Amino acid sequence: MTRLELGFWSFPILLGLIFLRAPIGLAMFLMGLLGWIFAMNGNATPILAKLKSETYTTFSNYSLTIIPMFLLMGQFATLSGMSTSLFKAAESFLGHRKGGVAMASVGACAGFGAICGSSLATAATMGRVALPELKRYGYSGGFSTATLAAGGTLGILIPPSVILVIYAIITEQNIAKLFLAAFIPGILAAMGYVLTISIYVGLFPGSAGTREAVPWPDRWKALGETWPVLAIFALVVGGIYAGWFTPTEGAAIGAAGTGLVAWLGGNLSWRVLGEALIGTGKTTAMIFFIVFGAAQYNGFLALSGAPQWLADFVLSQGFTPILVLSVILLFYLVFGCVMDSLSMILLTVPIFFPVISGLDFGMSPEHVAIWFGILVLIVVEVGLITPPVGMNLFIINAMDRETPITQTYKAVLFFVGSDIVRVILLVAFPAITLFLIP
Numbered sequence: 001m002t003r004l005e006l007g008f009w010s011f012p013i014l015l016g017l018i019f020l021r022a023p024i025g026l027a028m029f030l031m032g033l034l035g036w037i038f039a040m041n042g043n044a045t046p047i048l049a050k051l052k053s054e055t056y057t058t059f060s061n062y063s064l065t066i067i068p069m070f071l072l073m074g075q076f077a078t079l080s081g082m083s084t085s086l087f088k089a090a091e092s093f094l095g096h097r098k099g100g101v102a103m104a105s106v107g108a109c110a111g112f113g114a115i116c117g118s119s120l121a122t123a124a125t126m127g128r129v130a131l132p133e134l135k136r137y138g139y140s141g142g143f144s145t146a147t148l149a150a151g152g153t154l155g156i157l158i159p160p161s162v163i164l165v166i167y168a169i170i171t172e173q174n175i176a177k178l179f180l181a182a183f184i185p186g187i188l189a190a191m192g193y194v195l196t197i198s199i200y201v202g203l204f205p206g207s208a209g210t211r212e213a214v215p216w217p218d219r220w221k222a223l224g225e226t227w228p229v230l231a232i233f234a235l236v237v238g239g240i241y242a243g244w245f246t247p248t249e250g251a252a253i254g255a256a257g258t259g260l261v262a263w264l265g266g267n268l269s270w271r272v273l274g275e276a277l278i279g280t281g282k283t284t285a286m287i288f289f290i291v292f293g294a295a296q297y298n299g300f301l302a303l304s305g306a307p308q309w310l311a312d313f314v315l316s317q318g319f320t321p322i323l324v325l326s327v328i329l330l331f332y333l334v335f336g337c338v339m340d341s342l343s344m345i346l347l348t349v350p351i352f353f354p355v356i357s358g359l360d361f362g363m364s365p366e367h368v369a370i371w372f373g374i375l376v377l378i379v380v381e382v383g384l385i386t387p388p389v390g391m392n393l394f395i396i397n398a399m400d401r402e403t404p405i406t407q408t409y410k411a412v413l414f415f416v417g418s419d420i421v422r423v424i425l426l427v428a429f430p431a432i433t434l435f436l437i438p
Helices: 004-018 023-041 045-059 062-079 082-094 100-116 119-136 142-152 162-171 173-204 215-222 227-242 247-264 270-304 305-315 320-336 341-357 365-383 391-395 405-428 430-434
Strands: none
Touching: 004 023, 004 270, 004 305, 004 341, 023 045, 023 119, 023 270, 023 341, 045 270, 045 305, 062 082, 062 162, 062 227, 062 270, 082 119, 082 215, 082 227, 082 365, 082 405, 082 430, 100 119, 100 142, 100 162, 100 173, 119 142, 119 173, 119 270, 142 173, 142 405, 162 173, 162 270, 162 341, 162 365, 173 247, 173 305, 173 320, 173 430, 215 430, 227 247, 270 305, 270 341, 305 341, 320 365, 320 405, 341 365, 365 430, 391 405, 405 430
16 A cells, blocks of 8 residues: 555544544544554664654744643633633613623624633633523523533634634744734624624524613623733733733733733632642643644645645646635535534644645735635634534533533524635635734
């Protein structure tokens, strides 16, 4: 079997291992290791020699230090009570409208995502805060859980985003520019979800209750309590964009800022600090192991020549760039239903990115890379709420055992429809994504 054939056969075998519930990092590492050995006709010396140096070079990458900083920032944000203040502020302005408490949940998810960077953490944190209020004001179980599952996906899209950092490292793009590019699509996502809620409660009036209006003085007071979120977001993202500090330094400042807010609010004891550090360490170790496994597998793929062969084949067929892009996004949409977003990015971007880079979209290579990264992020995000195995759906439904997950499935399809419309819009008009890019 040739190296090229080995490269192509490795992908379905890897997917089979993942579907058999093998840890994604371990599966990619083993496929990379065995692929190298078979490609070298049973000689394991080259890959073992490579492992000695690559283990160090992978984890000593300075850019990777941004990941534990953003994760710690999210841990502190969860502990500091910021999620509650965000929800209360949004609820005070929107709660009296039909579907307003659900809209407030989406708004709070967007705000929390701006200082968290994780979809699952946003969904879990906001679910604990908003789900009791939704139930209290007569919102149906399926509508409530679907709203929070969809709102949680904003954590992965609105910067800062851990997944965008990984994409930037893989494709060697500017992290700050990717954060800027994600900002407008993130706002569009939140607005699309709010519009979806309006349509849903219009079609099913009994799915949402109402609450009394909050006096304006109380609204401004609630809004004022969200100042730490606004200040940290402005400092981190604004500081990175203004060139005051690098993304890694910005992540460290953000973690320190959220930790200070949690401490001043009396929510950061030594025990809680230890839990936050341990939680950050565990998640970081999981991500780094996946990154390491992906590095070994992608190294084998490069040796086999499969990604370059695929790129040359697609270019030689004369397919239109939009058709190729649409097929790739459809692939992400389907497999995003059964794989987590980080694994999808690490596994597929090294394969698909050379294909996209070779197509002529009428833009500079940097703009194509940024545009493609945001599109991939959005489509992978849709997989988090797409039945039957969207991760966010299970997280929220675990908090509401009384609601059958089939009810959540029915309601969340409206939000999936909103996401698909947004993807079509961003594909048709790349300028929306690239508007803020200098």
